[in-house]
Amino acid sequence: MLRLFNAKSIKKTITGTLVVLYVTIGIHGLAEIKPELDPILQFYLDRARHGIASHDPLSAGVKFVLHTNSHYKHIGRNGVVKKIDSAQIDFYYSWGELDSSVVVNGQVERFRRVDPIYPNLLDNDYQYNTFPNDTGGPELAIGFDNPQSTSKNPTGIMIIDRLKFTLGWLYLYFPEADGFNRLTRSYRFTEQSGLIFADSIWEVGARRGIFSSENYRLETAVTAIELLE
Numbered sequence: 001m002l003r004l005f006n007a008k009s010i011k012k013t014i015t016g017t018l019v020v021l022y023v024t025i026g027i028h029g030l031a032e033i034k035p036e037l038d039p040i041l042q043f044y045l046d047r048a049r050h051g052i053a054s055h056d057p058l059s060a061g062v063k064f065v066l067h068t069n070s071h072y073k074h075i076g077r078n079g080v081v082k083k084i085d086s087a088q089i090d091f092y093y094s095w096g097e098l099d100s101s102v103v104v105n106g107q108v109e110r111f112r113r114v115d116p117i118y119p120n121l122l123d124n125d126y127q128y129n130t131f132p133n134d135t136g137g138p139e140l141a142i143g144f145d146n147p148q149s150t151s152k153n154p155t156g157i158m159i160i161d162r163l164k165f166t167l168g169w170l171y172l173y174f175p176e177a178d179g180f181n182r183l184t185r186s187y188r189f190t191e192q193s194g195l196i197f198a199d200s201i202w203e204v205g206a207r208r209g210i211f212s213s214e215n216y217r218l219e220t221a222v223t224a225i226e227l228l229e
Contacts, residue, residue: 117198157171
């Protein structure tokens with residue numbers, strides 16, 4: 001028997017269906033709905049996780065010292081450097097932790113943000129992507145972004161060795177850094193005794209003040225890497 005539906009009953013049925021879908025999505029959470037990664041990108045991410053971890057001196061638990069030379073540049077109008085402060089700091093690590101830091105010379109106040117150790121960006125809940133202009137050369141650029149705009153995790157680009165799956169460069173932007181209007185940090189890496197260390201770190205920031213912001217550039221060079229027994 002043919003059953004006819006009037007406009008009112010159809011509207012009621014559609015409304016009920018939408019309610020069920022809304023409740024279902026609410027239960028499982030929108031954050032769990034993610035686009036599937038490209039298989040090639042997934043391949044490189046899996047290899048990079050292993051490659052970075054296997055060459056990480058902290059994960060290996062080795063004892064080492066990073067001898068650094070840092071310059072804190074005060075930036076004025078039109079990007080002109082107004083003043084430069086310098087410091088030499090030695091960082092001692094063992095068993096995956098920073099044991100101590102020794103100021104060889106310089107005023108340490110400006111250099112509290114110096115950190116030669118880079119963050120692990122392959123274990124967070126990031127959205128990863130590659131770039132359409134990839135030429136298939138020895139280096140591969142992988143972008144990473146926060147799925148939620150309120151996240152304080154840094155976003156940016158990592159450049160890995162396409163064959164060894166180790167880090168070559170790292171560019172970070174901190175969208176929600178406390179006390180800053182803007183904060184970026186970049187790392188360049190080198191290999192020593194099968195381990196990967198940052199040999200140069202650049203930080204550019206605009207620190208919020210009471211009446212104005214303080215613009216600066218913090219440049220750190222790892223002048224020597226000393227592995228201890």
